[in-house]
Amino acid sequence: MLLKKNLRDQVRDYLLSEMVTGNLKTGKTINLAALARHLKVSVTPIREALTQLQQSHIIKAVPNRGFIIAELDVEEAEDLYELVANLEVMAIENSEFTEAHIVELKKQQEVFENATDAISRIQADLEFHRLLTKNYKNN
DSSP states (O other): OOOOHHHHHHHHHHHHHHHHHSSSSSOOOOOOOOHHHHHTTTHHHHHHHHHHHHHTTTTETTTTEEEOEEEOOOOHHHHHHHHHHHHHHHEEEEEEOHHHHHHHHHHHHHHHHOOOSSSHHHHHHHHHHHHHHTSSSSS
């Protein structure tokens, strides 16, 4: 069972873990109701996590099918990384950072550098980028 605090992030981490271990395969549809029963949470944090993963292009929303694990070719990946990098640069250029924000970013960078497995690195990287762009007013 998942804790009530940060359910969206816990569900997202669970889904990422399932993808890495091969329990969720490319092209497979994610059943929200079954996942909610399995994790013993409502569908709301599941939808939020799936939307976050969709925005990261890790999964795709398919009309009348729900969410599926996305297939990504090399060209798409290169385009997405370039696009995300450009958006983050714009967000950073239009943000103000306090000393506390800098300390928070440095701590998260250490978490990333000390990650011992792929899931931990992905989670640490997502959190670093969230912290990096959180001061930008346009989500």
